[in-house]
Amino acid sequence: NSKVIQTPRYLVKGQGQKAKMRCIPEKGHPVVFWYQQNKNNEFKFLINFQNQEVLQQIDMTEKRFSAECPSNSPCSLEIQSSEAGDSALYLCASSLNPNSDYTFGSGTRLLVI
Amino acid sequence: GDQVEQSPSALSLHEGTDSALRCNFTTTMRSVQWFRQNSRGSLISLFYLASGTKENGRLKSAFDSKERRYSTLHIRDAQLEDSGTYFCAAHDTNAYKVIFGKGTHLHVLP
Numbered sequence: 590n591s592k593v594i595q596t597p598r599y600l601v602k603g604q605g606q607k608a609k610m611r612c613i614p615e616k617g618h619p620v621v622f623w624y625q626q627n628k629n630n631e632f633k634f635l636i637n638f639q640n641q642e643v644l645q646q647i648d649m650t651e652k653r654f655s656a657e658c659p660s661n662s663p664c665s666l667e668i669q670s671s672e673a674g675d676s677a678l679y680l681c682a683s684s685l686n687p688n689s690d691y692t693f694g695s696g697t698r699l700l701v702i
Numbered sequence: 703g704d705q706v707e708q709s710p711s712a713l714s715l716h717e718g719t720d721s722a723l724r725c726n727f728t729t730t731m732r733s734v735q736w737f738r739q740n741s742r743g744s745l746i747s748l749f750y751l752a753s754g755t756k757e758n759g760r761l762k763s764a765f766d767s768k769e770r771r772y773s774t775l776h777i778r779d780a781q782l783e784d785s786g787t788y789f790c791a792a793h794d795t796n797a798y799k800v801i802f803g804k805g806t807h808l809h810v811l812p
Contacts (some may be wrong), residue, residue, distance in 0.1 A: 591744060622799065626743075630787065632802035644798050678743050687798035690735050690750035691791070696743045 592616070595681050595694035596663075602671045602701050610697040611663040614683030620644075621664050622691065623656060626678040637687065638664065644687060671701040705729065706792050708803025715780055716811050723775040723806045725790035732793040734765050734773040735800065739787045748775070748788075760784075780810045 592615040602608045614621050623635040636646035638658040646656075653672075658664040668675055678698050682691040707726045715721055725734065733752040737745040749756050751765040751773065760778040773792075777784055787807050791800035 620798075624802075630789075630805045632789075632791075634799045634801075637798055680743075680745065682745075688732060688793055690733075690747060691800065692747065693737070693745040696745075698743065 591692065591694050593681055593683050593692050593694035595679075595697050597697060598695065600697055600699045602699070604672060604701055605670050606701075607667060607669055608671045608675070608699055608701070609665055609667040610679055610699070611665050612681030612683075612694055613663045614681070615692045618683035618685055618692070620684045620687050621658050622682040622684070623666050624680045624682065626680060626696075628677070632680075635666070639687065668699075671699075673701050675699060676701045704804070705794075706790065706801045706803040708790055708806060710806055711804065712807045712809075714809045714811060717780055717782060719780055721777045721780060721808070723777075723788055723790075723808075725773045725792065725803050727771045727773075727792050730770045730795055732770075732795045734763075734793065735791045736763055736773070736775050737789045737791065738784075739789060739805070741786070745789070777808075780808075782810050782812065784808060785810045 594613040622637040625633045636656045637644045653669045656666045678696045680696045682693045684691050735750045736748040749763040753767040755764040762776045765773045787805045789805045790803045
């Protein structure tokens, strides 16, 4: 069982709908990452946080995607207006510092129909 | 081109045989982590290396300490439960993220 908890396990949304997924990092890990894995097994980095602050994010994340890691609450990744191309496995990982090893959650599998 | 080139992309071998997976990096990397992804999508960490080699049971991994531009994962005496997709992820020296290879789909045959 992973120490990083992601919910929900599966998410089905219609195009244009909001899709929101959550992640509880491993206890004591202040750094959180979000990755998108497509059906071709390609991983795309989306955003990372240290405590509540964004360290890095890609352009895609700045538009339809939003993410936050509030104190004392799960981190979340939300797609404002889902598109078919957003269908993927969304993986959350946490670590002690940005350069140390990652612990991944089991992912949220999003299907946009 | 891809910063992390993983090979082979797929591998079938019989139980009891040995195999080697490799990742080449187009630039110097800080460290490398190897994962196995199961059928449910969970990424299980196998090794994290900043240098040298590590061994755990039938698995052994190495990270080139000199040039820091390749890493290997050796599986000895393959078992059916080793089947899955293996990924290397290189920690970028200049950014707070890892770059994944495209994976090796390993199928162990009885």
